[in-house]
């Protein structure tokens with residue numbers, strides 16, 4: 490009998506979310522961002538599921554891109570942080586990886602390297618996030634340098650990244666778009682501004698390329714209802730099962746540090762999932778868990794391999810019953826909120842010991 494802990498990956502929901510990204514991209518293209526093991530969903534699984542739909546993929550580094558190539562993914566793959574060392578450039582050329590260029594050092598490495606085939610580059614503009622990218626007033630000259638090099642393919646893309654696009658009331662995104670438009674006004678290259686919240690919530694950010702990660706996995710990046718974000722369908726259903734049941738008297742405590750004490754005689758179910766599976770240790774008593782059509786509260790500390798829940802109010806409950814930690818009935822965002830983090834983090838932190846299983 491196998492441990493019942495698993496992440497079911499709903500392929501049709503993933504494709505639905507990608508099609509929404511395509512629709513919102515209009516005449517532009519939607520690039521699935523599948524770094525960090527596709528935000529925990531399984532990069533190869535996700536890339537294969539989108540391989541007939543997506544024109545290119547985006548990842549964080551060359552190791553992630555090579556994993557996709559080895560799995561037979563044929564599309565160009567953008568390295569969102571470009572090359573970390575100059576010896577990666579030849580590997581990138583060999584495998585048709587596209588390179589983000591964030592600074593002069595990276596650009597110089599490309600301009601001076603010895604490659605037979607030109608490489609496609611994306612020039613990153615720092616429009617206010619102040620993490621990566623050329624200053625806005627440098628971009629035109631950087632673009633000209635890239636254009637004049639035989640090592641750089643003709644189809645250069647200029648890009649930026651938003652700091653606050655998930656906050657629909659923030660002026661920061663409007664300002665970033667204005668800085669970007671002004672910095673690139675004399676550049677004829679294709680443009681790329683939007684991440685998921687940019688694509689969903691900021692029509693003026695949509696351009697030739699739109700880089701969507703989080704939205705593909707079916708959680709909205711917004712904390713309030715939003716017309717496009719609300720159409721997303723959850724892709725991951727994180728499941729396990731009840732492995733033990735007991736009754737504890739009022740006044741008895743449960744779990745490490747005895748942090749939860751029964752206020753009445755209570756039925757306690759132990760579930761085979763813990764922080765060793767990516768379930769956040771900081772999830773407090775009261776975090777919802779879905780069993781037999783009902784939400785029940787987590788009680789006590791999250792252990793490495795187990796959690797305990799109060800199932801006193803369930804009409805029927807038995808060892809072996811399936812438990813959903815997040816998915817269709819409870820969103821990863823909601824669990825993350827209880828644990829004082831974000832949906833991005835809880836999904837991405839799921840370790841390899843949880844099998845990802847694609848389901849139609």
Ligand SMILES: Cc1ncc(COP(=O)(O)O)c(C=O)c1O
Pocket residue numbers: 522569650683684685686700701702703704710
């Ligand atoms: C440069 C860049 N583009 C796009 C994305 C995708 O962002 P999101 O997951 O919000 O769609 C990321 C993610 O961090 C990123 O770093």
